[in-house]
Amino acid sequence: xxxxxxxxxxxxxxxxxxxxxxxxxxxxxxxxxxxxxxxxxxxxxxxxxxxxxxxxxxxxxxxxxxxxxxxxxxxxxxxxxxxxxxxxxxxxxxxxxxxxxxxxxxxxxxxxxxxxxxxxxxxxxxxxxxxxxxxxxxxxxxxxxxxxxxxxxxxxxxxxxxxxxxxxxxxxxxxxxxxxxxxxxxxxxxxxxxxxxxxxxxxxxxxxxxxxxxxxxxxx
Amino acid sequence: xxxxxxxxxxxxxxxxxxxxxxxxxxxxxxxxxxxxxxxxxxxxxxxxxxxxxxxxxxxxxxxxxxxxxxxxxxxxxxxxxxxxxxxxxxxxxxxxxxxxxxxxxxxxxxxxxxxxxxxxxxxxxxxxxxxxxxxxxxxxxxxxxxxxxxxxxxxxxxxxxxxxxxxxxxxxxxxxxxxxxxxxxxxxxxxxxxxxxxxxxxxxxxxxxxxxxxxxxxxxxxxxxxxxxxxxxxxxxxxxxxxxxxxxxxxxxxxxxxxxxxxxxxxxxxxxxxxxxxxxxxxxxxxxxxxxxxxxxxxxxxxxxxxxxxxxxxxxxxxxxxxxxxxxxxxxxxxxxxxxxxxxxxxxxxxxxxxxxxxxxxxxxxxxxxxxxxxxxxxxxxxxxxxxxxxxxxxxxxxxxxxxxxxxxxxxxxxxxxxxxxxxxxxxxxxxxxxxxxxxxxxxxxxxxxxxxxxxxxxxxxxxxxxxxxxxxxxxxxxxxxxxxxxxxxxxxxxxxxxxxxxxxxxxxxxxxxxxxxxxxxxxxxxxxxxxxxxxxxxxxxxxxxxxxxxxxxxxxxxxxxxxxxxxxxxxxxxxxxxxxxxxxxxxxxxxxxxxxxxxxxxxxxxxxxxxxxxxxxxxxxxxxxxxxxxxxxxxxxxxxxxxxxxxxxxxxxxxxxxxxxxxxxxxxxxxxxxxxxxxxxxxxxxxxxxxxxxxxxxxxxxxxxxxxxxxxxxxxxxxxxxxxxxxxxxxxxxxxxxxxxxxxxxxxxxxxxxxxxxxxxxxxxxxxxxxxxxxx
Numbered sequence: 002x003x004x005x006x007x008x009x010x011x012x013x014x015x016x017x018x019x020x021x022x023x024x025x026x027x028x029x030x031x032x033x034x035x036x037x038x039x040x041x042x043x044x045x046x047x048x049x050x051x052x053x054x055x056x057x058x059x060x061x062x063x064x065x066x067x068x069x070x071x072x073x074x075x076x077x078x079x080x081x082x083x084x085x086x087x088x089x090x091x092x093x094x095x096x097x098x099x100x101x102x103x104x105x106x107x108x109x110x111x112x113x114x115x116x117x118x119x120x121x122x123x124x125x126x127x128x129x130x131x132x133x134x135x136x137x138x139x140x141x142x143x144x145x146x147x148x149x150x151x152x153x154x155x156x157x158x159x160x161x162x163x164x165x166x167x168x169x170x171x172x173x174x175x176x177x178x179x180x181x182x183x184x185x186x187x188x189x190x191x192x193x194x195x196x197x198x199x200x201x202x203x204x205x206x207x208x209x210x211x212x213x214x215x216x217x218x219x220x221x
Numbered sequence: 222x223x224x225x226x227x228x229x230x231x232x233x234x235x236x237x238x239x240x241x242x243x244x245x246x247x248x249x250x251x252x253x254x255x256x257x258x259x260x261x262x263x264x265x266x267x268x269x270x271x272x273x274x275x276x277x278x279x280x281x282x283x284x285x286x287x288x289x290x291x292x293x294x295x296x297x298x299x300x301x302x303x304x305x306x307x308x309x310x311x312x313x314x315x316x317x318x319x320x321x322x323x324x325x326x327x328x329x330x331x332x333x334x335x336x337x338x339x340x341x342x343x344x345x346x347x348x349x350x351x352x353x354x355x356x357x358x359x360x361x362x363x364x365x366x367x368x369x370x371x372x373x374x375x376x377x378x379x380x381x382x383x384x385x386x387x388x389x390x391x392x393x394x395x396x397x398x399x400x401x402x403x404x405x406x407x408x409x410x411x412x413x414x415x416x417x418x419x420x421x422x423x424x425x426x427x428x429x430x431x432x433x434x435x436x437x438x439x440x441x442x443x444x445x446x447x448x449x450x451x452x453x454x455x456x457x458x459x460x461x462x463x464x465x466x467x468x469x470x471x472x473x474x475x476x477x478x479x480x481x482x483x484x485x486x487x488x489x490x491x492x493x494x495x496x497x498x499x500x501x502x503x504x505x506x507x508x509x510x511x512x513x514x515x516x517x518x519x520x521x522x523x524x525x526x527x528x529x530x531x532x533x534x535x536x537x538x539x540x541x542x543x544x545x546x547x548x549x550x551x552x553x554x555x556x557x558x559x560x561x562x563x564x565x566x567x568x569x570x571x572x573x574x575x576x577x578x579x580x581x582x583x584x585x586x587x588x589x590x591x592x593x594x595x596x597x598x599x600x601x602x603x604x605x606x607x608x609x610x611x612x613x614x615x616x617x618x619x620x621x622x623x624x625x626x627x628x629x630x631x632x633x634x635x636x637x638x639x640x641x642x643x644x645x646x647x648x649x650x651x652x653x654x655x656x657x658x659x660x661x662x663x664x665x666x667x668x669x670x671x672x673x674x675x676x677x678x679x680x681x682x683x684x685x686x687x688x689x690x691x692x693x694x695x696x697x698x699x700x701x702x703x704x705x706x707x708x709x710x711x712x713x714x715x716x717x718x719x720x721x722x723x724x725x726x727x728x729x730x731x732x733x734x735x736x737x738x739x740x741x742x743x744x745x746x747x748x749x750x751x752x753x754x755x756x757x758x759x760x761x762x763x764x765x766x767x768x769x770x771x772x773x774x775x776x777x778x779x780x781x782x783x784x785x786x787x788x789x790x791x792x793x794x795x796x797x798x799x800x801x802x803x804x805x806x807x808x809x810x811x812x813x814x815x816x817x818x819x820x821x822x823x824x825x826x827x828x829x830x831x832x833x834x835x836x837x838x839x840x841x842x843x844x845x846x847x848x849x850x851x852x853x854x855x856x857x858x859x860x861x862x863x864x865x866x867x868x869x870x871x872x873x874x875x876x877x878x879x880x881x882x883x884x885x886x887x888x889x890x891x892x893x894x895x896x897x898x899x900x901x902x903x904x905x906x907x908x909x910x911x912x913x914x915x916x917x918x919x920x921x922x923x924x925x926x927x928x929x930x931x932x933x934x935x936x937x938x939x940x941x942x943x944x945x946x947x948x949x950x951x952x953x954x955x956x957x958x959x960x961x962x963x964x965x966x967x968x969x970x971x972x973x974x975x976x977x978x979x980x981x982x983x984x985x986x987x988x989x990x991x992x993x994x995x996x997x998x
Contacts, residue, residue, distance in 0.1 A: 005249050005250075005252060010246075010250045010253075043231075043232050043235040043236065044228070044232060045236060045239055046239050047243060072243075072246060081227060084224070
């Protein structure tokens with residue numbers, strides 16, 4: 002699969018409590034399939050996917066398509082693998098934090114996961130997308146959408162109600178995360194020494210980009 | 222380290238599988254990035270253009286610079302320029318200076334007495350104040366006197382073709398202008414001059430001396446002066462080196478900022494190979510014409526020669542022949558008839574430039590001597606296009622065609638690539654070894670590198686510094702001396718070692734009576750992993766003249782913590798290179814103001830500290846002998862390799878494992894190995910090996926040879942070993958070199974024999990095992 006014919010290698014990591022649906026979520030994203038059997042992940046695993054990313058410029062124009070090779074790390078939620086999985090946090094550029102909408106405890110643990118990320122990720126404020134998974138099980142829902150959104154807003158991260166079973170919002174969540182990463186990359190690359198006319202990741206040239214306000218603290 | 226002992230075997234295996242998949246992906250990514258960089262670098266740096274240009278225009282001069290030089294030449298006053306130049310060059314009172322002086326004085330217009338006088342005055346003063354050698358002072362003033370007195374037409378020098386001299390002075394102006402325009406160049410010249418100066422013969426202050434006598438005096442003067450004069454111009458290569466380093470960074474377990482640019486230099490290889498015959502010294506110019514080249518051009522090697530090497534004609538007309546390395550653009554000029562140029566046996570050149578009456582320079586080929594290098598550089602009469610620089614060597618070609626990559630661009634590219642890597646620290650699991658990357662990059666290099674890719678892109682530190690750690694130095698008796706000088710160029714932050722020559726080296730190959738020496742430099746301890754630098758190989762000589770600069774891009778602070786080792790080796794095409802001697806210089810005690818030539822006698826190998834006891838680490842090991850249980854031949858030796866500590870870090874990370882043989886049995890059956898532990902100098906193996914069929918009688922004849930090896934992907938390197946045995950030097954009646962157990966090893970072995978069935982344990986220092994045949998994989 003990795004034939005080198007891509008423009009960027011982007012690494013994401015899915016984390017969250019055991020059983021929230023991380024593996025299924027990624028499997029749905031990469032293969033479009035769902036397996037309801039529960040097989041706990043042994044420590045760590047990853048899947049790969051090749052996508053084309055087209056950014057939208059500040060004026061809404063669509064940029065050149067970039068071939069992205071995504072490496073999606075799937076971590077075990079179980080406690081006993083915690084030390085192992087935490088070690089992988091530093092390698093990911095973006096995170097998919099999942100919780101189970103039918104399991105309140107998994108939602109409450111989101112705070113813990115967030116603080117883990119703050120400590121172990123590559124920087125203090127990495128790009129994260131919060132996903133309330135299993136939204137198809139509406140009658141078993143234990144976490145309201147509002148409180149979930151509220152939490153997401155508190156952290157300043159996007160929130161999606163997803164379903165690995167029927168694929169709802171799975172692609173969107175990952176696409177948003179990818180977009181965040183690509184935009185962050187843009188900002189962090191020093192503009193000063195890129196010659197004018199160089200086509201950037203989003204397809205714009207130096208001349209196109211105006212001074213974008215640096216919202217997120219870029220630690221690079 | 223993370224404690225994952227709570228995981229089951231199966232779980233660990235499953236995780237390992239995932240990790241290996243990740244490693245694959247990483248590898249592919251590395252290759253992709255490397256390829257990307259090399260290709261894109263071409264565009265970013267304009268390399269694509271300069272490559273194409275160099276195939277047509279061998280010189281590197283931009284059109285604008287040529288015009289500028291031409292204009293300047295007309296404008297500047299002869300005297301002033303000469304003045305400046307002479308002052309600079311006379312700071313070091315070397316024979317080169319005198320050579321130069323003679324030329325300069327010769328060119329000074331006879332009528333321009335004032336300038337002449339002034340120049341001489343200043344020279345005298347400067348030479349008096351700065352020259353450490355009184356004799357040299359005298360000689361320079363003598364020269365001055367000699368020439369001042371003979372500036373009339375009786376001076377044989379002035380019998381020159383006036384036009385020629387004038388034009389050569391014009392050229393020199395041109396050069397000087399450019400040189401002074403680039404301020405670091407002349408300074409470098411004077412600093413790096415060889416102070417090996419022999420005083421010229423005392424010149425009679427007698428204008429009545431007949432011409433012949435003068436000629437012969439001067440002849441000897443030139444010859445002597447040519448014995449050691451070197452000028453060279455070095456330009457810095459500001460480019461940091463290989464991209465491969467950046468990708469390697471990612472793999473270093475403990476690397477910190479992976480985007481940092483390594484300090485070491487780019488290519489050190491010589492651009493030109495100055496072969497010399499036994500009789501001759503080099504007289505290639507280097508030329509200030511180099512300074513005419515575009516600022517971006519980097520020329521790694523500095524060829525050396527006095528700037529002007531006059532030839533003495535039998536008819537008393539001397540011709541100044543200027544050797545330059547790069548061609549000038551002008552080709553239309555007629556050449557000075559060959560008859561006027563005498564091929565002296567001490568002249569060697571790849572290209573001669575004859576000075577034209579109108580001051581233009583044209584390339585002209587002269588082949589002196591018979592060495593093949595020069596033949597290769599036979600450019601042919603008129604067309605620079607046919608210049609065989611390309612054919613000569615990829616290295617040379619690269620240098621010639623190479624453009625410097627402004628540091629800024631390289632930084633940017635690095636950023637693009639390593640945006641994420643910057644944030645990362647080490648990964649939590651096994652990383653590839655550097656060897657993996659090396660092979661990858663080597664593959665990539667082969668795949669994508671053409672001859673014309675700039676050297677800094679292709680640079681991989683040539684070879685390894687493994688020879689430093691090997692104990693096998695051949696059996697050559699060390700003799701001879703090495704002449705070198707050291708110079709730290711503050712402005713470029715570079716450490717230069719000018720290797721002039723070696724004298725009286727040992728003969729490696731007694732059969733054929735030849736040595737093909739080269740000089741290698743490295744720093745110890747090389748925490749920055751700068752690696753070694755090598756000169757070219759001079760074939761079949763015991764007195765090789767290199768005149769090459771080996772450089773390191775380092776800060777002075779780091780240098781002061783290092784010891785420089787210059788070692789001379791004989792290059793064997795087929796086998797292992799043989800050690801011919803070395804010297805070491807403790808840079809912490811070195812006076813960096815001393816940039817003169819040093820002549821040191823070569824020493825035999827000063828073993829690096831790795832041969833001191835306990836510097837290869839130690840092994841905790843337990844052994845026991847179980848006497849025959851069933852039948853007469855069933856005794857067993859049990860060897861419990863527990864752990865090692867403080868293994869030598871011959872690489873940034875080592876992957877040790879232990880291999881065991883029971884000598885004299887070197888068959889595969891006798892070989893047992895532990896697993897390879899990654900990235901540790903204190904591996905805990907806890908591995909027990911059992912050898913059966915050992916009778917009691919065998920215990921005094923056999924030897925358990927344990928070697929701790931470093932599993933590098935391409936090679937296996939011996940870290941250290943033990944030989945447990947009786948240490949008698951004999952096995953089954955024959956003298957063998959592996960029954961060489963040390964006292965400790967013998968003691969343990971004795972304890973084992975004395976207490977059968979019981980474990981005896983000890984911590985033994987590892988040592989270098991000579992002639993171990995068991996270090997193959």
